[in-house]
Amino acid sequence: MTHDWFGICAEIARRCIDPRSGRVTVPKRENKLAEEVCKWCEEQGWEEPAVSEMREAVILAPTSVLTIATRANCASVRASMRPNV
Secondary structure, eight states: OOSOHHHHHHHHHHHTBOTTTOOBOOOSOHHHHHHHHHHHHHHTTOOOOOHHHHHHHHHTIIIIIHHHHHHHHHHHHHHHOOOOO
């Protein structure tokens, strides 16, 4: 596997969770999110995917990315969620 897509998808999902509601939200600026996650990959010391690949992953964020990410990295997703009161 060229990139750690499970880790990347977990990070995208984490960034798509509304801290107020704890729900998944559609990113307003998908390109910006893709660029931020590419930067995050670099900070992790990973090879950075092409921005076009990252944009495809970001487009899936509201639905399937959360499912994939929770399988791979439940702890990071849960840590970013606040309990609904």
